[in-house]
Amino acid sequence: MTRRLETFLDSLTQASSLDDLQSSVVRLRDVYEVEHLVYHSVKSTGQQYAALTYDPSWVDHYVAEGFEKIDPVVQGCFQRFTPVDWKRLDWSHKSARTLLGDGITAGLGNQGFSIPIRGPAGQFALFTVNHKASDEQWASFTTEYMHELILAAHYMNERALAMEGSDEIKAGQSLSPRETDALTLLAAGMNRSQAAERLKISEHTLRVYIESARFKLGAANTTHAVANALLRGLICL
Amino acid sequence: MIRYLYATELATFPTLTDTMFRDRATQFRDRLKWDVSVDEKGWETDQYDAMNPLYLIWEKSDGTHGGSMRFLPTTGDNMTADVFNHLTDGVTIRSPLIWECTRFCLAPDATPNTAAALMLGAAELGIGMNLSHSVGVFDARMTRIYKRLGWAPDVLGTQDGISTGLWAFQPDMREKMAAKAEISTLLSGQWFQNAFGPLPMMTG
Numbered sequence: 435m436t437r438r439l440e441t442f443l444d445s446l447t448q449a450s451s452l453d454d455l456q457s458s459v460v461r462l463r464d465v466y467e468v469e470h471l472v473y474h475s476v477k478s479t480g481q482q483y484a485a486l487t488y489d490p491s492w493v494d495h496y497v498a499e500g501f502e503k504i505d506p507v508v509q510g511c512f513q514r515f516t517p518v519d520w521k522r523l524d525w526s527h528k529s530a531r532t533l534l535g536d537g538i539t540a541g542l543g544n545q546g547f548s549i550p551i552r553g554p555a556g557q558f559a560l561f562t563v564n565h566k567a568s569d570e571q572w573a574s575f576t577t578e579y580m581h582e583l584i585l586a587a588h589y590m591n592e593r594a595l596a597m598e599g600s601d602e603i604k605a606g607q608s609l610s611p612r613e614t615d616a617l618t619l620l621a622a623g624m625n626r627s628q629a630a631e632r633l634k635i636s637e638h639t640l641r642v643y644i645e646s647a648r649f650k651l652g653a654a655n656t657t658h659a660v661a662n663a664l665l666r667g668l669i670c671l
Numbered sequence: 672m673i674r675y676l677y678a679t680e681l682a683t684f685p686t687l688t689d690t691m692f693r694d695r696a697t698q699f700r701d702r703l704k705w706d707v708s709v710d711e712k713g714w715e716t717d718q719y720d721a722m723n724p725l726y727l728i729w730e731k732s733d734g735t736h737g738g739s740m741r742f743l744p745t746t747g748d749n750m751t752a753d754v755f756n757h758l759t760d761g762v763t764i765r766s767p768l769i770w771e772c773t774r775f776c777l778a779p780d781a782t783p784n785t786a787a788a789l790m791l792g793a794a795e796l797g798i799g800m801n802l803s804h805s806v807g808v809f810d811a812r813m814t815r816i817y818k819r820l821g822w823a824p825d826v827l828g829t830q831d832g833i834s835t836g837l838w839a840f841q842p843d844m845r846e847k848m849a850a851k852a853e854i855s856t857l858l859s860g861q862w863f864q865n866a867f868g869p870l871p872m873m874t875g
Binding site for chain 2: 514521522554557584587610638639642643649650
């Protein structure tokens, strides 16, 4: 886990407006040195918004042409939750090739990876990384950073939901007693097996409680989660 | 063979789908006596089948259902959080790295290797999708089957014969389950790729 994800997540927790979210997307794009990043949220009511680095003229063109109806990325991701490399999608239709050609003319890269996200209450979001690269370079990039990008995508969605005042997210942010206990013991210097033994749970159960707490805290890893919990006064030594 | 299908893709496989939901009725209503709904087609379904879950299905050579399980991400609406939260020690398990697995089902005439083949498919999925764990809801009587397969869950809680438990996606589980199922990981890897394409080997 690289330090850059942690830095990004720390700044993301400060985001409180759509403008902030937009700045976060730009920052994340710069951190990972890719061409473009897109975060697009669709609520069950159909209400939607996006934070993205594409040129506004490309967005206008996309909307004017009604590309969302034929976009293989939309078709291949909507209401799903498994990440997909754009190469896996069906670009054989003439309309899809037009979309790709127009996109590249507008400054998009030839490679893409999209991460569909399911939030509470039927919320859906799509997080896309777009880049100019050879197949080999792209494979090496996705192999190295996929784990971090999945986390970044989901944290951005959590932040967006919290900003909207989502009840589910707010309710989910307080740590349960078990999560608090697990982080407290780690903060006190115990290793996982000692903490699990103390709590009389298996080590995997402990890992899952820590993972659950880590996600609530918007942290990149366990150490980061413990630090966040201490900082917010959720645990004390 | 193993197929990974979203609910929206099931229509392409009518026989497989029909036999899967019928086998679920046989297992959960008739055999395990769970309080489940079965519709006029004889299909056992619940509200989570309507949320476009991902099914992992063992398809027999005649195109019918041999066994299956159902996955949903814990970041969205899911059964463990909605219905069985009292069985997870007060922790609402929610993470992009943890998916819920429910409705583990075997056809009445499933061969002994089918359960292992399903677990192999789950290992491929979990490791391929970069997951750390899966949280499952299952009949407590199934625990011994999982034990025999060599991939027992860490049980979090049990009430009225229903348990929740955790499976860790450790990389060695692919080989272990492949040996139990007597299926090569080359083949199981290929089934995964057929559904999801050559995802990069992700590292945590």
